[in-house]
Amino acid sequence: MWVQASIDRYFFREPYSYQNTIRKLSREMSAILDLQSLLTHLSAAIGQTVNCETVDAYAKDFASPLYRRLASWRSVPDEASDAPVFDETSAIVLAMAEQRRYLLRDEILGEEARDARKELREVSADFAVPLFQDERLAGFFLLGPKRSTDPYFAEDIDLLTTLASQAAIAARNAELYAQFVASERDKRRIERLASVGALAAGIAHEIKNPLVAIKAFAELLPERFHDEEFRGEFADIAKQEIERIDELVKRLSGLAGPREPAFTTIDVRDCVEETLAVVRAQLQQAHVSVKTQYSIESRLVAGDRSQLKQLFLNLFMNAIEAMPDGGELFIKIENQLRPSGRMIIVDIMDTGKGVAESMLMSIFDPFVTTKLSGSGLGLSICRGIADAHRASIQAKTNGSEPGLTVTLEFPASSRATSLLRE
Ligand SMILES: Nc1ncnc2c1ncn2[C@@H]1O[C@H](COP(=O)(O)OP(=O)(O)OP(=O)(O)O)[C@@H](O)[C@H]1O
Ligand SMILES: [Mg+2]
Incomplete structure (x- = not known):
């Protein structure tokens, strides 16, 4: 199948409908709210569209200067290999940050860019596409060679740079969403703590009522001491209410759990x-x-x-x-x-x-x-x-x-x- 498609593409240079691809992907991107799924989805879509051998998606760590691989796609599944980690001194990272654009290995000229070319070769990438958020290099895609052994054409570059700018926005949304989820989680934890406080207050309240009843009986006891009926009633109530307090205390210390x-x-x-x-x-x-x-x-x-x-x-x-x-x-x-x-x-x-x-x-x-x-x-x-x-x-x-x-x-x-x- 793909052979036929690449032959068609090679001979007729039939451009894939990249407007459609972009429209479809940008619609899908806005619905994916976590970064890893977003990059996984995009890597596969890019790999299938441009028909290359590999796509790796890197994103900057929150807390360190490192770019780590978050997603990858292979045209032919291979054994999982350890992904390289790039930092701010990597030649690829420096070149993209400086030029503020993609790197095409075969197009890189000049002495300074030699390191970037070398680094791309080391990681078997032909094409690096940056994801910029504001001024910051937030991540990048590394694409391996095309399966047709064709070079990357202008239309590929258009497609990838357009997708990258949309992906950067989607990644920002995913990040904001992650922060939102974290703050919701904090809120729920606070609510849970508050409800534990309310539970304790509630149980304290339930204990107070029987105590007040016992106290009132105890206060009347001296003057009613010789009233046998009163003494009997007092004994019954005190026993019954103390048992209730006992049950509440057990519940509070978690021994009994909330009683069904x-x-x-x-x-x-x-x-x-x-x-x-x-x-x-x-x-x-x-x-x-x-x-x-x-x-x-x-x-x-x-x-x-x-x-x-x-x-x-x-x-x-x-x-x-x-x-x-x-x-x-x-x-x-x-x-x-x-x-x-x-x-x-x-x-x-x-x-x-x-x-x-x-x-x-x-x-x-x-x-x-x-x-x-x-x-x-x-x-x-x-x-x-x-x-x-x-x-x-x-x-x-x-x-x-x-x-x-x-x-x-x-x-x-x-x-x-x-x-x-x-
Ligand atoms: N029978 C009543 N007559 C007048 N006011 C009442 C009556 N029942 C409740 N209230 C009013 O409603 C408020 C809330 O009652 P609630 O039983 O929830 O708490 P509380 O009695 O104030 O405190 P606790 O029950 O912890 O001793 C009371 O503070 C009181 O103002
Ligand atoms: Mg009350």
Whole structure:
């Protein structure tokens, strides 16, 4: 095949359609964003187009004065040989930098260029084409002899110099892209570190809540010491909450890893009641009374018991903290049929200081707090838990009344739905 083509070319000097080649290659070049692939692709395209024996592509090292081979193409595959390395004192490099143009071995005349000619012969190259970026020699192609043993014609030189100037631009783009990728990688690493920080803060926050509950019980203990029921309750809560802290600490030290949520069918009322027991001492200290209203229809949701208790604990703590001078905590659970399906709706209402309308949207964001010693993580943890349960969570003011209402809407457990249908 190639024999016929070279014969045609030799006898008829039929120029290859080098406009087409350039158009095709420059389109392809702009799509390749790493230098090595770019030079590999170009080396092969050049080799096939001008039909030479070898093409080697050299590029300047980032950090040293060396030009190293990044890509090569052979018309006949040969054993991989060690590629020469050129530095700034190489005669080829000096001649191209000085003349700011290609070197054709047979055209090099004059004493000074003798070294360049010799060096080209040593590396079996007939033709060297520079890649200039601004004033800088960024790299070059070395082409071996043509397979037809023809010399390099003017059209070859045109093709190669045009391709080289486009390749230099594409190489610059590849370099910029590499820098961009590196900076994206840095950014992701910083984000990961920040999320580790946030994780630690989150766990610290989760540890604080049970500690506060235990402390409140401990504070009431001296005056209630002879109340056997209170002592029993204290013992239960302390044990249960210390176990929870223990699990959190294990998770933080990486022993347990993030616990997979364990979903079961849960009566939301049980979670609410168990969590109310944990904050009983705080409610008492803050003179907050509790009122509940539970739907007599199913209150079953698919959920992780421990996570749901953590969710309610955060919400109850916020409510108690909003009512330092006492008030009322009202918890209502409803079962409603919506167009989207059956929902379990939990309202947690307090008569505390409430939230300014303008802040309602942001209180679920991490680190948003109005409290001196708050971390601002409670509600963002709540939102994370709600998301994991495909539940929505929203806060609204109580209209003309003081206080805040947080509303959770859980999809009813499908088991519950089927129970209802029976
Ligand atoms: N029931 C509530 N009544 C009034 N304001 C509330 C209530 N719940 C939350 N907020 C407001 O939302 C903010 C964010 O609450 P979040 O639970 O995320 O953090 P925090 O309570 O400030 O800190 P932490 O939970 O770490 O103790 C609170 O600082 C408070 O201003
Ligand atoms: Mg909070």
